Amino acid sequence: MTEAGEVRLTAECGLVIGRYTPEVAGELEEPVSCPSCGATTGITLIAFGRDARLLCGEGHEWADDHIPASAVRQMMHLVTTGQPVVFPGVHLQVMLQPVLDEPHTLAKMPPDGEGTQSSEQDWWEIRAGVANHVPVFTECLNQARKLAFRALPGDGDLYARLYPSAGGSALDAHMSVLLAALAMYQASYLTRVERIRELPLADVAALLRPGRSAALRKVRPLAVDPDQHVHLRVTDIDRLETSSPDDWDRWARTATDLVAYNIEIAHRWLKVLQQDRYDPDQDIRVFRLDDRVFEDDTTWYATVR
Ligand SMILES: [Zn+2]
Structure with missing residues (x-):
């Protein structure tokens, strides 16, 4: 403990x-x-x-x-933050995930060749975009942010590491959510899942493991944009390309902890809900994490283009 x-x-x-x-x-x-x-x-x-x-x-x-x-x-x-203090109840209502203060500009697509996708991935993105009603990486960012929304107030260790007023790092908070989103995106593509809500979180955790997470540095989701931007900020592309292995490993470990916390909470809830039917080995899929009081936010990442 x-x-x-x-x-x-x-x-x-x-x-x-x-x-x-x-x-x-x-x-x-x-x-x-x-x-x-x-x-x-x-x-x-x-x-x-x-x-x-x-x-x-x-x-x-x-x-x-x-x-x-x-x-x-x-x-x-x-x-x-100087807001009226109300008791939030057992449901989560307040977002503790800090917003990183930096330009939100999305990166340009690199010249043909380096970093571009296979046409198969392009087609999967189009199908998945239809299935999710938003561009697929937008939904990954939305769901990854929700992982942090649940974990930061509930888990003291993650709170201390990621919440600035408790001495945590806003950059680590940002990057661990981004890595979780990249892992969701890549896990969905590799298994050809089109609805992010159907994705097992264990598949996300698998791509964040030591030895595997470095491959996420090369993932480049497309933004739906006439200029063919990459759906990643210029600042994040730079960190994907240049951050030290130590920083990367810490972000991947933190993303893993965010996922693991959410899996654990979902199991605790399912145990109560399913009672005799509860299976401790069942996959926890993204939709299992839905919280009625917690709104989607598909805009937090790219507000300026
Ligand atoms: Zn007393």
């Missing part, structure tokens, strides 16, 4: 949360109170690793299933 990514937040005025109540078949709002002394104010929420605890002013400590580590870190993000 790691205790990385510790966050402490004191709710001076008390904290009201929604709890599922079978009698009304819905959620009832109630204040969080200390089970020992009944205190409802001055309660400190603590997230560490993947766990959360609560602490009252008298020093009593307890855990509450309705207050996971991800909720505490999301609230801390709202405090840090």
